[in-house]
Amino acid sequence: MRDPLAEFDWTPPTRVVCGRGCVEKLGELVAAEGCARVLLVTDPGLAAAGHPQRAKESLERAGLTVALFDGVRENPTTKDVEAVRAHAADAAVDGFVALGGGSCIDAAKGADFLVTNGGKMDDYRGRAGVERPLLPLVAVPTTAGSGSEVQSFALIATEATHEKMACGDPTAAPRVALLDAELSVTMPRPVTAVTGLDAITHAVETTVTRARNERSTAYSREAFRLAARAFPRVLADAEDLDAREDMLVAAALAGVAIEASMLGAAHALANPLTRALDVPHGLAVGLLSPHVVRFNATEPATRERYAELGRLLPDPGGDTDDAVAALVGFLERCLETSGLPTALSAWDLDDDAVGPLALEAATQWTADFNPRTVTAVELAALYRSALDPTES
Numbered sequence: 001m002r003d004p005l006a007e008f009d010w011t012p013p014t015r016v017v018c019g020r021g022c023v024e025k026l027g028e029l030v031a032a033e034g035c036a037r038v039l040l041v042t043d044p045g046l047a048a049a050g051h052p053q054r055a056k057e058s059l060e061r062a063g064l065t066v067a068l069f070d071g072v073r074e075n076p077t078t079k080d081v082e083a084v085r086a087h088a089a090d091a092a093v094d095g096f097v098a099l100g101g102g103s104c105i106d107a108a109k110g111a112d113f114l115v116t117n118g119g120k121m122d123d124y125r126g127r128a129g130v131e132r133p134l135l136p137l138v139a140v141p142t143t144a145g146s147g148s149e150v151q152s153f154a155l156i157a158t159e160a161t162h163e164k165m166a167c168g169d170p171t172a173a174p175r176v177a178l179l180d181a182e183l184s185v186t187m188p189r190p191v192t193a194v195t196g197l198d199a200i201t202h203a204v205e206t207t208v209t210r211a212r213n214e215r216s217t218a219y220s221r222e223a224f225r226l227a228a229r230a231f232p233r234v235l236a237d238a239e240d241l242d243a244r245e246d247m248l249v250a251a252a253l254a255g256v257a258i259e260a261s262m263l264g265a266a267h268a269l270a271n272p273l274t275r276a277l278d279v280p281h282g283l284a285v286g287l288l289s290p291h292v293v294r295f296n297a298t299e300p301a302t303r304e305r306y307a308e309l310g311r312l313l314p315d316p317g318g319d320t321d322d323a324v325a326a327l328v329g330f331l332e333r334c335l336e337t338s339g340l341p342t343a344l345s346a347w348d349l350d351d352d353a354v355g356p357l358a359l360e361a362a363t364q365w366t367a368d369f370n371p372r373t374v375t376a377v378e379l380a381a382l383y384r385s386a387l388d389p390t391e392s
């Protein structure tokens with residue numbers, strides 16, 4: 001019988017343009033989307049690298065009028081989105097250009113909902129369904145991580161509680177994603193590490209989730225293959241343009257996979273850590289990923305899917321167990337070579353705090369898509385295993 005997962009309904013919504021220096025084409029690509037006045041949404045750290053200036057020049061060369069908002073904060077909240085919305089409304093723009101990491105892209109995406117359809121961010125939680133068409137959004141990622149440049153969801157935190165909401169609509173994905181490795185070489189090493197861990201975890205989680213299909217899994221596998229060879233290289237040499245480009249492509253491919261596959265327990269566990277302890281998202285998922293893989297791999301079909309990833313690594317060994325061990329070892333090495341903390345004990349987190357965090361993790365949307373059922377009990381055990389991995 002044909003695998004029911006072979007059935008799918010899937011239109012990758014984003015045109016992806018990749019190449020060194022392709023930011024110079026930004027203006028013509030945005031103009032081709034029918035825009036005349038755009039809001040360039042970026043963060044305060046990028047100006048020093050000259051990236052917003054290059055983007056603005058390209059847009060103006062193509063005859064576009066450009067308004068600038070350069071105040072997006074990491075893990076954008078409803079307040080950030082409101083600030084972007086106000087700037088877009090004041091400038092009466094007909095399109096958005098987001099230049100930066102996932103935070104900038106998500107803030108622009110969120111503001112697009114409010115500018116075109118009104119209301120507040122909360123109204124767009126889940127798969128929203130919009131009444132009026134959104135304005136075109138063109139995304140220029142300067143990090144290789146979130147995959148937001150090809151996704152129809154924005155992750156926006158509530159200002160008061162810092163609880164993350166996934167807000168989306170099938171039409172909310174950027175029209176164009178522009179992958180220019182020259183823009184990612186200026187990423188500081190910790191940002192390279194944290195965002196790279198996020199992209200790798202996306203590739204791993206989307207390979208096994210309940211919502212995956214054959215096509216999305218192909219994207220996951222290729223994302224993992226590229227990132228597995230490129231991640232150690234970008235950490236060793238920040239200016240390795242080939243590896244930077246592989247990471248950008250890997251992050252985008254994994255992002256496409258997320259559209260169909262959603263994510264799993266590592267992401268469910270990560271959100272409470274970011275909210276309560278400010279653990280950077282990519283580090284949180286990277287820390288938990290080896291533990292989640294060990295936990296999920298007790299299920300035979302999932303174990304085999306992990307093994308397929310393990311076989312993409314050098315020296316995967318002969319059988320399924322060896323290949324899964326190779327995958328876990330690789331994930332642990334990624335964390336170690338990143339130079340970031342490798343255990344949750346590095347934060348102010350003890351055994352008593354685990355229970356409430358696990359209850360919160362169990363309410364995360366992504367927990368539903370993990371291949372093994374996870375309740376607060378299993379999630380608490382996963383937190384504990386990451387508190388001090390030497391004891392697991």
Ligand SMILES: [Fe+2]
Binds near residue numbers: 198
């Ligand atoms: Fe993520």
